[in-house]
Amino acid sequence: MLTLNRTTQIVPPAGEPALEVDGLVKSYGKVVAVRGIGFLVPKGQVVGLLGPNGAGKSSTIKVCLGLTLPTRGIVRVFGSAPTTVEARRRMGYSPETPYFYPFLTAEEILTFYAGLQGIKSVRTSVDQVLRATGLEAARRRKVGHFSKGMVQRLAVAQSLLGDPEILFLDEPSSGLDPEGRLEMRQIIQGLKRSGKTILVSSHILxxxxxxxxxxxxxxxxxxxxxxxLDGEMPALEVEVEVRALSDEALAALRRMGWSVHYDEPRLSVLNLQPGQEPRLLALLAEHHAQVYQLERKKATLEDIYMEIMRQGGQEK
Ligand SMILES: Nc1ncnc2c1ncn2[C@@H]1O[C@H](COP(=O)(O)OP(=O)(O)OP(=O)(O)O)[C@@H](O)[C@H]1O
Ligand SMILES: [Mg+2]
Incomplete structure (x- = not known):
């Protein structure tokens, strides 16, 4: 079960963090893409980077990789600046829109990049990344004949060359069909099990x-x-079938600190603490609303994301 633990502080890791971003600002001329971002990622953590188009996810990732320099702020990868050889050796990147030369095979491409990286055991390394991404059977096929899903997997394979400890995967599942998405999910879960630190951006919540x-x-x-994201604290969403709900009643519910949306007859209430259902029903009765049914729902990340974006929109 998923809940977003709203009270848990993101505790700074005890040892050296895998990634440290502090006060990051990135401008492209007059466009300010990143406006002061800071976070720490402990080793082995898998972090999802979410946000609408143009939010600054790819810009953040590129600065973390040292592909572009920050306008202000600091990024450290295992304690080093991302442009240093020590940091580069430990990072892998799968870009938003991967492109590979279409007349080469997957194996040729990976062998080429392994050579560029100065990897000693090229053959073993290429075999390993092909296996990790399920591309062994397609290793001798020209990439021009690959499906979109296979190209995305090849990009992840390339990011794994040299066995980096931290991976930046920028929308690895974009444009994939349900089967391709499932495969990508399994690949990333495999990488997580092997202890990699991963920063992955996606719109697929x-x-x-x-x-x-x-x-x-x-x-x-x-x-x-x-x-x-953890399964321990219940974040409750309650859905009530209710008619004749007045604006005063809605205001009274909001005063309780609950997040309330009413589209007659469906009332959804987020942020309700366990045991508060009787209070909700009492308030509805006080306002003479007609309650037909009450159902507890597990909040999905999508519900919570929409809620965060609504709150963000109100703050602006
Ligand atoms: N090289 C660039 N030159 C100028 N502006 C840029 C450049 N790269 C990004 N931007 C702008 O910076 C902002 C953030 O873009 P970015 O690509 O980081 O967003 P994103 O969150 O990755 O979006 P998406 O979900 O669409 O991939 C956007 O307004 C974008 O137009
Ligand atoms: Mg992007």
């Missing part, structure tokens, strides 16, 4: 929910939520 230990939501260049 159910995938993020299945894969990640934590989500960071970015909107307009700022972090609007940074939360652990």
């Amino acid at each position: 159910s995938d993020i929910e299945a894969i990640c230990d934590r989500v960071i939501v970015i909107d307009a260049g700022r972090i609007v939520a940074d939360r652990l």
